[in-house]
């Protein structure tokens with residue numbers, strides 16, 4: 001009898017942990033190009049005014065690893081509290097949460113307090129030159145994510161980082177697309 005109880009306890013714990021892991025990965029990785037889901041009610045209650053969206057690239061080469069976790073490390077090494085972007089779009093089109101929207105980002109000097117920063121993985125060709133390396137999935141996810149954010153915050157303008165700084169980022173003309 002005791003053995004059976006212990007078995008149930010172990011099985012129950014495993015189920016509990018498994019469900020937690022599943023929920024966590026679901027929250028962290030949302031496939032926008034196939035399935036748009038953001039928590040609009042949550043995003044409305046961010047506690048700061050959102051007036052603009054700013055698009056970035058990670059400035060990484062095609063074969064270079066780049067994940068939310070890596071960007072988080074890079075930005076901490078630069079003295080930020082955490083990853084400076086609010087969303088990161090991987091090459092496969094999956095959208096990953098970075099810094100919570102409720103927190104002011106660290107992605108565009110002078111423009112952080114009222115903006116949301118979106119970064120796509122890429123932006124450099126294999127020689128390290130600025131290039132629009134977005135995949136079809138990234139473009140689709142970017143369009144969908146921007147549309148979703150606009151449905152929450154109104155028809156706010158979308159800018160490329162280079163409109164505020166002397167950089168190539170995000171290596172495409174945002175005004176032509178948004």
Ligand SMILES: [Zn+2]
Nearest residue numbers: 056057161169
């Ligand atoms: Zn940038």
